[in-house]
Amino acid sequence: MKGVVFLGDRQAEVREFEDVGPGPGEVRIRLRSSGMCGSDLHSYRQPAAERSNVDIRPGHEPCGEVAELGAGVTEVSLGDRVMIHHYKGCGHCRYCREGYNQLCQNPGPENLYYGGSAHGGHGETMVCPARLCVPLPDELTFDEGAMLACGSSTAWLALEKMAVSGRDTVAIFGQGPVGLAGTMLAVAMGARVIAVDLSDARLAMATKAGAAEVVNPANGDVTERIRALTNGEGADASLEAAGAQATRKAAATSVRVFGRTALVGERGEVTWEATPDIIHRHLTIYGSWTVSIPGMAETARFVVDKKVPLQSMVTGRVAIDDAPAAYERFDKQDTGKMVIAWD
Template sequence: MRGLIFTGDRVAEVRDFDQLDPGPGEVRVKIRSSGMCGSDLNTYRKPASDLANTVKRPGHEPCGEIEAVGAGVTEVQIGDRVIVHHYLGCGHCRYCRQGYNQLCLNPGPDNLYYGGSEHGGHGESLICAARVCVRLPDELSFDEGAMVACGTSTAYLGLTKMDISGRDTIAIFGQGPVGLAGTMLAKAMGSRVIAVDLSDARLQLGRDAGADELVNPKYGDVTEQIKALTHGEGADASLEAAGAQATRKASCTSVKVFGRTAWVGEQGEVVLQPTPDIIHRHLTIHGSWTVSMFGLEETAQFVVDRKIPLQNMVTERVDIENAVDAYQRFDKQDTGKMVISWD
């Protein structure tokens, strides 16, 4: 079977892998769509020396069909359409029982990460534990399931932590795959959305996804631009999906007094002045890291019930043989969602 590997310094390679059979409690998922996530770029950009011994396929947004089941599997059967939650966990600690396998309290052999410590979705098939499979609703495509697997549900959890509603104007920093999903979901929750990005191409995607206002920091101070759109006060809330120092700071300074922000963009640093930026403005900052197993189901159901056209976010689908070039384009960070597809 064919699969992708990152070899470091922005180089990827398609290789042959053995097709394996699932062990007890495991399934083999025939991958139909595997999302390329912004956080994959962090690995893609690492120096070759850091990835010298890497043999695992990336891809933590796998979606497909069960094609083989191991001994004792009762959760799913052959032919089921599933989204793979990409963390395993021990399955019985407090956080695993809440479905937050990524927060597992028991470090050990079960602390696996599909698309990191284990093979991920960027290959023809994936062996994973049956208990991390979440049913893909019939109404959703495999691409949409892949998006729900990480990016879209990450945006969903950040928005729900802030209790976003029709009374809110929300500024969404970053209109990459996570921010763009945030724009669609926040619109479906009734909010007025101000989309923020440095790329005019991505802002246009934000507009197509339903954003009411577009702000490009290239054309002036972003906090001032947002205040000009909100009676001089700032937005009610913000979602930080860019993960940059400047956008993290602006996600705080561009919301009004008693405002709230949720940070989902990873890596890097930020410098804030507690008194003027947070304390005197009664600001609430939520950290939010992906989603629980139940959160995946809830996000998928929300997308179905609100008829959110998630598929429109996909600006490019490539087959595995063209995934190397696709990562070069994705690395420029001005595309919409890109997926590796076997459909």
């Protein structure tokens, strides 16, 4: 079977892999769509000398059909359309029981990350425990399922923590796949969205996705611009999906007194001035990391019921042979969602 690997230094390669069957409790998934996520770019860009797991297929947004059942599997049936929660976890600690396998309290070989430390979705098939499969509603495409397996559900959980509603103006920093999904979901929750990005192409997508206003920080101070759009007060809430120091700072300073902000963009640092930025403004700051297994199902249900047009985010669907070229394109960070697809 064919699969993709990241060699480091922005090089991806398609290789032939041995097709391994499922063990007890596991299933083999025939991939139909595998999302390219912004966080994949960290390993894609890693210097080759520092790159570990070079032989592991990336892809932590897998979506496909159950193609083979291991011994004892009762959770799913052959042919089921499923999304995969990409953290294995021990399955029985406090956080695994809540479906937050990414927070598993038992370190060790069980703590696999599909698409990182174990083969993920960037291959024709993948094997994982059946308990990680989340049913994909009939109304949704495999591409939408792939997006819900990480990026879109990440945005949903952060918005849910902030209890975003029709009373809110929400500033969303970064209009890559996570931020753009955040824009669509916040609009579906009834909010007025101010979309922020350095790419005018991405801001145009945000407008199409329902953002009421767009702000490009290249054209002036973003906090001042957002205050100008909110009667001088600031947004009610903000979502930071860019993962940069400057946008984290602005995500806090651009919300009003008693405002709330959620951070999902990973890595790096932030420096806030405790008193003027946070304390004297009564700010609530949330951290949010992907989603739980029940949360993924709940997000999918929301997307169906609210008719969130997730599929319209997809600007690139490529065959696996074209994955290296697709990553070169995705690396420029001015596209919509890109997926490896098997039609």
